[in-house]
Amino acid sequence: xxxxxxxxxxxxxxxxxxxxxxxxxxxxxxxxxxxxxxxxxxxxxxxxxxxxxxxxxxxxxxxxxxxxxxxxxxxxxxxxxxxxxxxxxxxxxxxxxxxxxxxxx
Numbered sequence: 001x002x003x004x005x006x007x008x009x010x011x012x013x014x015x016x017x018x019x020x021x022x023x024x025x026x027x028x029x030x031x032x033x034x035x036x037x038x039x040x041x042x043x044x045x046x047x048x049x050x051x052x053x054x055x056x057x058x059x060x061x062x063x064x065x066x067x068x069x070x071x072x073x074x075x076x077x078x079x080x081x082x083x084x085x086x087x088x089x090x091x092x093x094x095x096x097x098x099x100x101x102x103x104x105x
Contacts, residue, residue, distance in 0.1 A: 001074060002085040004061055006093045012061075013038065020059040025073045026091070030065060034091060034103045044069050047076060054082060063087040063094075065105075 012020065024031060024039035031041055042050050044064070054060055060082055062070040067090045077084035087093075095102035 001071065001078075003088045004085050005088050006097050009061065009087060009094075010098050020061050020085075021055055022087075023054065023060050023062045023073070024091075025062060025064050025069055030105070033105050034095065036063075036091070036094065039063065044073055047073055051080060051082075056082060058083075060084045061087055064090045066090045066092050 009022075022036060022039040024035060024041045025044040025047065026041075027043050028041070035041070040053070042053060054077070060077060062073045062077070062084055064070040064073075064087075067086060067088045070090060071086045074084040074086045089096075091102075092104060095104045
């Protein structure tokens with residue numbers, strides 16, 4: 001399973017890379033607390049019926065709160081022909097390491 005850490009993700013944002021999509025698989029009530037504006041939000045349980053919303057041609061970086069749910073989604077996406085990478089530590093690591101002003105839960 002491919003993984004990326006939050007510093008590597010920030011570098012991708014800073015470089016202006018358009019080679020990936022960021023997929024947030026948390027529940028809506030979690031995204032109300034904090035989110036990354038660049039992310040596409042599709043809750044984990046909705047992924048199977050919304051596969052067509054994802055770009056087959058781009059790497060999909062999957063994020064959740066800590067990296068556990070996103071890992072499961074990555075496995076599913078990879079089994080279905082997508083190129084998925086797990087954001088290790090999730091948004092909690094982002095808030096801890098990149099943006100300490102972000103609300104945490």
